[in-house]
Amino acid sequence: MNNQTVNLLATHMDEAYQTLRQRLNGLSDAEFLWEPVPGCWSLLPDVSGRWVVDYITPDPEPPPFTTIGWRIVHVATCKVMYYEYAFCPAKLTWDTLDYPHTAESAVALLEEDHSRFKLVINKLNDMDLESFRLTNWGETWPTWRIFWTMIFHDLVHGGEIACLGDLYRELNA
Numbered sequence: 001m002n003n004q005t006v007n008l009l010a011t012h013m014d015e016a017y018q019t020l021r022q023r024l025n026g027l028s029d030a031e032f033l034w035e036p037v038p039g040c041w042s043l044l045p046d047v048s049g050r051w052v053v054d055y056i057t058p059d060p061e062p063p064p065f066t067t068i069g070w071r072i073v074h075v076a077t078c079k080v081m082y083y084e085y086a087f088c089p090a091k092l093t094w095d096t097l098d099y100p101h102t103a104e105s106a107v108a109l110l111e112e113d114h115s116r117f118k119l120v121i122n123k124l125n126d127m128d129l130e131s132f133r134l135t136n137w138g139e140t141w142p143t144w145r146i147f148w149t150m151i152f153h154d155l156v157h158g159g160e161i162a163c164l165g166d167l168y169r170e171l172n173a
Contacts, residue, residue: 002126003124003125003126005129005144006121006124006125006126006129009121009144009147009148009151010121012151013114013117013118013150013151013154016150016151016152016154017154019154020075020110020155020157020161021107021110023162023165024072024110027068027103028103029102029103031068031103031165031168031169032068032069032072033069034068034168035067036065036067036164036168039064039065040064040070041053041054041064041065041066041067042066042067042069042070043067043069043070043101045101050099051098051099051100051101053070053073053077053099054070067164068164068165068168069101069103069106071157071160071161071164072106072107072110072157073099073100073101073109075154075157075158076109076110076113077094077097077099078153079110079113079114079116080097081094081097081136082135082146082150083113083116083117085134085135086133086135087116087120087133092136117147121147124143128143129143129147130142130143130144131143133146
């Protein structure tokens with residue numbers, strides 16, 4: 001069977017991820033938690049000591065500035081949730097999710113999540129991409145859209161993280 005679309009998505013997923021991932025090499029905890037402006041969203045322990053991300057719903061307009069760590073954890077945990085609901089039992093919630101709070105643990109989670117998506121896409125064929133999968137907010141999407149969203153997410157937030165990293169290095173040179 002010809003799997004051109006699966007192959008194309010898999011290639012773009014890897015390229016988008018590698019673009020993001022290469023900017024995280026050598027990331028320190030200081031850079032990870034650096035607050036470029038006062039009041040930006042970050043990671044913090046809650047009253048029980050469990051680490052969480054700053055977040056409110058509905059999303060504020062305009063969105064607040066965030067730390068590099070917040071953005072990396074956002075990308076990684078969104079991958080966790082998309083994977084959980086599209087390809088697993090759909091039991092995790094944002095409130096039960098473990099949030100990494102160091103550069104090393106966040107990058108490790110990102111790596112793990114990308115590997116999971118790679119394993120799944122490598123088992124699919126083009127016809128599988130049209131089957132519908134659950135999202136964590138209850139909608140169903142075609143499988144191709146789940147993968148396309150992960151590609152887009154890595155590219156958008158990877159660019160943001162790269163810019164923040166450049167600014168951090170410039171200001172701390």
